[in-house]
Amino acid sequence: MTEEDIRDSIETLARQARAASYRLSQLSTEKKNAILLAMAEGIRAASAKLIEENAKDLEAAESKGLSSAMIDRLRLDGKRIEAMAQGIAEVAELPDPVGHVMESWTRPNGMRLEQVRVPIGTIGIIYESRPNVTSDAAVLCLKTGNATILRGGSEAIHSNRAIAEVLTKSGEAAGLPEHAIELIPFTDRASVAALCAMDKWLDVIIPRGGRGLIETVVSLARMPVIKHYDGICHLYVDAAADLDMAVKLTVNSKTHKPGVCNALETLLVHESVEETFLPMVAEALREKDVELRGCERTRAVIDCEAATEDDWGTEYLDLILSIKVVDSLEAAVDHINTHGSHHTDCIVTGDEPTAERFLSAVDSACVFHNVSTRFADGGEFGFGAEIGISTEKLHARGPMGLRELTSYQYRVRGEGQVR
Amino acid sequence: MTEEDIRDSIETLARQARAASYRLSQLSTEKKNAILLAMAEGIRAASAKLIEENAKDLEAAESKGLSSAMIDRLRLDGKRIEAMAQGIAEVAELPDPVGHVMESWTRPNGMRLEQVRVPIGTIGIIYESRPNVTSDAAVLCLKTGNATILRGGSEAIHSNRAIAEVLTKSGEAAGLPEHAIELIPFTDRASVAALCAMDKWLDVIIPRGGRGLIETVVSLARMPVIKHYDGICHLYVDAAADLDMAVKLTVNSKTHKPGVCNALETLLVHESVEETFLPMVAEALREKDVELRGCERTRAVIDCEAATEDDWGTEYLDLILSIKVVDSLEAAVDHINTHGSHHTDCIVTGDEPTAERFLSAVDSACVFHNVSTRFADGGEFGFGAEIGISTEKLHARGPMGLRELTSYQYRVRGEGQVR
Structure with missing residues (x-):
């Protein structure tokens, strides 16, 4: 023809x-x-x-x-x-x-x-x-x-x-x-x-x-x-997080189904919990065969590969997780808005006002507090059917x-x- | 530069x-x-x-x-x-x-x-x-x-x-x-x-x-x-229309402000009222210096220029009106969906079921029953402010x-x- x-x-x-x-x-x-x-x-x-x-x-x-x-x-x-x-x-x-x-x-x-x-x-x-x-x-x-x-x-x-x-x-x-x-x-x-x-x-x-x-x-x-573009999804573990919950949500978000757009790709950790949380989460992730790539500060606490600048913008769709230590909620939000894909991002914290600040400042279709990123899904939202997850801001988002x-x-x- | x-x-x-x-x-x-x-x-x-x-x-x-x-x-x-x-x-x-x-x-x-x-x-x-x-x-x-x-x-x-x-x-x-x-x-x-x-x-x-x-x-x-594309707006005068109201709405829609997108451009008239309505509306429009361009059947009733195929798709933005006689509601809807710009279209009728069929079948941002097309406006709708009238179907319409x-x-x- x-x-x-x-x-x-x-x-x-x-x-x-x-x-x-x-x-x-x-x-x-x-x-x-x-x-x-x-x-x-x-x-x-x-x-x-x-x-x-x-x-x-x-x-x-x-x-x-x-x-x-x-x-x-x-x-x-x-x-x-x-x-x-x-x-x-x-x-x-x-x-x-x-x-x-x-x-x-x-x-x-x-x-x-x-x-x-x-x-x-x-x-x-x-x-x-x-x-x-x-x-x-x-x-x-x-x-x-x-x-x-x-x-x-x-x-x-x-x-x-x-x-x-x-x-x-x-x-x-x-x-x-x-x-x-x-x-x-x-x-x-x-x-x-x-x-x-x-x-x-x-x-x-x-x-x-x-x-x-x-x-x-x-x-x-x-x-x-x-x-329906990539999902470079983040989970931010706040200073006031329940660390056991944070481990559970990280593992579920990363490993439940790594090849899909709502899987976790980057973990952000508040500096005040790096010493306690990073070894906990590293152990749990390694049990699931997840490869870790950390920033300098992460690598000062746990043993893992070095993350490059490219890692922050990569949708692995695989058992790989990049990890970054941040010194504030603002730094976490800034990292997400700059490097993420505005799909789904989560905060783990026990502090309500901190959670609300995160939810309103993160420019993503789905912003979560204390739930797995894997819930970003029409079926899980209760829509009954899903034609996809839009990364548009006009007409249909999420x-x-x-x-x-x-x-x-x-x-x-x-x-x-x-x- | x-x-x-x-x-x-x-x-x-x-x-x-x-x-x-x-x-x-x-x-x-x-x-x-x-x-x-x-x-x-x-x-x-x-x-x-x-x-x-x-x-x-x-x-x-x-x-x-x-x-x-x-x-x-x-x-x-x-x-x-x-x-x-x-x-x-x-x-x-x-x-x-x-x-x-x-x-x-x-x-x-x-x-x-x-x-x-x-x-x-x-x-x-x-x-x-x-x-x-x-x-x-x-x-x-x-x-x-x-x-x-x-x-x-x-x-x-x-x-x-x-x-x-x-x-x-x-x-x-x-x-x-x-x-x-x-x-x-x-x-x-x-x-x-x-x-x-x-x-x-x-x-x-x-x-x-x-x-x-x-x-x-x-x-x-x-x-x-x-x-924000053109408004090729229609007014359809149904068999069951109040003809005095139809004249009033036609004149207002066409002449209140001819240079804007919600002004009337084409008048559709049901054949059962052509003999009575066309002379009435022609007289009222001529008093306002509106030039008329009619289909063959229109010209058999009133004296006016012949409308060409191009007229049906033209936004005059001027004191010109094209007129067509149609034999049914379906023919009116079909003309509007084919030649219109999906902006604002009106039916004049006293018959509710006919009006409802028109409103649901016409594929336009604004579909009106017995009101002037000039009301297609954010201020008139009560929105307080208007950035424009969208001809999109996604995100923002009208x-x-x-x-x-x-x-x-x-x-x-x-x-x-x-x-």
């Missing part, structure tokens, strides 16, 4: 999705839920077909020599397909934010105003490898009345096509408008650029993947992009649930008022 | 503004209000100096041969300076959205969550001509705890510099952090591109000006842009008040909870 063919083909998809979004926005919650349940059944019924198509992706991945971890992420089996169907059915159970009146008031001239949640419109999702994102993203957008254009990675193209086809067919049989869920059927690199130029038809793009993908989308996109997939409009009713 | 000098200079300003934003976010409402009142006094006290600097801009404008309308927009006099000071003092009176707990809840494990309004951080404002924007934008950002970088147009550079200097000096004397309000002191075109590349330091850019300026910023900016200049963060408090 030439770049022009790609562009034309994507423009057609985008225009159709926009038209579908207007029909979708008018569906009742009951109708959308019925469609979702039909899709869940459709996925279950198509299990054999999905496994068959997935096998083509697995074969290609093996012949390309992808790592076994990547191949595992690609794989669909009976259990994963059932989990996908289950996930769709659970979204049907969640409350629908669309139509919710956020605020209402009356003006002195008698005009009645309402601020009402409405769908965003048309959402582009650009993602890598795992085929279940095709289903997860499409159904969250559908529940919130949005049309979706999906652009998955080339490794999962057969699986993605098969999943999208099942969702569309089973959904349309239950009343899903045509073109409400569209998968770009090819994976040429130019398709990302073409999608990013469709600001006439697409209201937002959400890239799900590594930093490289997000950067590419940010530099090309003319429409808003909801970014864990994004269904509500963050909506916009609003002002509805004003009167009796002929003029200015 | 070379492009590199410009870039370096703007990067320094942006880095300083980011640092200032952290100090600003910690100021109490009382402190911010005291600073605002000091600024208002500062502006009043500097009246002579401001008029002197403004004279340089006026002289340059005259020698460049700018239109008298543009020169009038540039002009500062005693009355306008007092209005500027008054505007600042009024912002001090408004409630502060920062710190407001939007929602709070407790999880089964005992964690207590709060979603709290916080400042966005650092806001870039790029604007044209009118020097009072320097003050209006800076004080709205200050009230919401945001640092501001202002880049005004070259025509008003002397006035802008003088206003920014007064705000900064009088504000700092009352406790404003240094670098919290920064005006780029030069107006080279390259400064727009340089500012748009500062996504490390700037959280958002708000361009205030014509379509050309906004398009330039959208294509260059790596950070979110809050756009009239933007102080609340739309904030972000939020999740504050989570516990007793050592781990996963």
Whole structure:
């Protein structure tokens, strides 16, 4: 396909999705839920077909020599397909934010105003490898009345096509408008650029993947992009911390699941507790095979590698922890605001006023007092579903649930008022 | 200045503004209000100096041969300076959205969550001509705890510099952090591109000006842009409309202030009332010197120019109105969603269910029932102050008040909870 063919083909998809979004926005919650349940059944019924198509992706991945971890992420089996169907059915159970009146008031001239949640419109999702994102993203957008254009990675193209086809067919049989869920059927690199130029038809793009993908989308996109960047998360052990609690939270934040964005990467320790706390935490972390990299003052107390300047800005996603001794709350806050990624940061302290100062001064989506950084998650927050953890400050910040997939409009009713 | 000098200079300003934003976010409402009142006094006290600097801009404008309308927009006099000071003092009176707990809840494990309004951080404002924007934008950002970088147009550079200097000096004397309000002191075109590349330091850019300026910023900016595009506003006269009310609303929407974004541009008329309504409205509009451009069916009833396809997508900002006869509510909605700019659209009808169908199907920031489109305005909505009317669907849609200049963060408090 030439770049022009790609562009034309994507423009057609985008225009159709926009038209579908207007029909979708008018569906009742009951109708959308019925469609979702039909899709869940459709996925279950198509299990054999999905496994068959997935096998083509697995074969290609093996012949390309992808790592076994990547191949595992690609794989669909009976259990994963059932989990996908289950996930769709659970979204049907969640409350629908669309139509919710956020605020209402009356003006002195008698005009009645309402601020009402409405769908965003048309959402582009650009993602890598795992085929279940095709289903997860499409159904969250559908529940919130949005049309979706999906652009998955080339490794999962057969699986993605098969999943999208099942969702569309089973959904349309239950009343899903045509073109409400569209998968770009090819994976040429130019398709990302073409999608990013469709600001006439697409209201937002959400890239799900590594930093490289997000950067590419940010530099090309003319429409808003909801970014999910790194989590360089900190835990600050204050002078007034319960040190046993601090050890427990450090170990859990670092080792519970090191490869995710809400895992701890840097430990900050107030100088007044360095002598007691550092040996305690070092012992507990070493039991979990965590490699430690400390500042000079840390290394004066415990034996570990030296942290370089780069360490303070690194998301290890691994069993590595950098440690720095600071002389004040202000120094801790300053380090976090300068070197962190504004994702999730925690203070451990028994002193309320100190905690409150930390919570209000740290410029991060999630600021925690005496809980593990691992709780920065839509499910743990009680959102029921999560499209990701946004590192944006506008529109959606932190864990994004269904509500963050909506916009609003002002509805004003009167009796002929003029200015 | 070379492009590199410009870039370096703007990067320094942006880095300083980011640092200032952290100090600003910690100021109490009382402190911010005291600073605002000091600024208002500062502006009043500097009246002579401001008029002197403004004279340089006026002289340059005259020698460049700018239109008298543009020169009038540039002009500062005693009355306008007092209005500027008054505007600042009024912002001090408004409630502060920062710190407001939007929602709070407790999880089964005992964690207590709060979603709290916080400042966005650092806001870039790029604007044209009118020097009072320097003050209006800076004080709205200050009230919401945001640092501001202002880049005004070259025509008003002397006035802008003088206003920014007064705000900064009088504000700092009352406790404003240094670098919290920064005006780029030069107006080279390259400064727009340089500012748009500062996504490390700037959280958002708000361009205030014509379509050309906004398009330039959208294509260059790596950070979110809050756009204020055209208003191609519609009024749909339904079969069940009170026709006298429809005439009154049409005339007010079109002629009350034709040069603004919430003025009416296209009138849609249900076919069942074309014979009665079109002659009534034509007579009333002609009394106000409005030029009419109609579709074929309109021209079969009243005498007017023919509307071309281009007319449906034109924001006249003038005493011109396009008119189209439609055969159903659906056709009206479809016309609006296709040709409009998703700004403000109104239905005139006495039938509630028809009105509700219109309000929920029209994809616009403001959807009105039986009120003039001219009410699409932050002041008329009761917001107290307005930074503009956003045509975005994400973050801020429609009239933007102080609340739309904030972000939020999740504050989570516990007793050592781990996963």
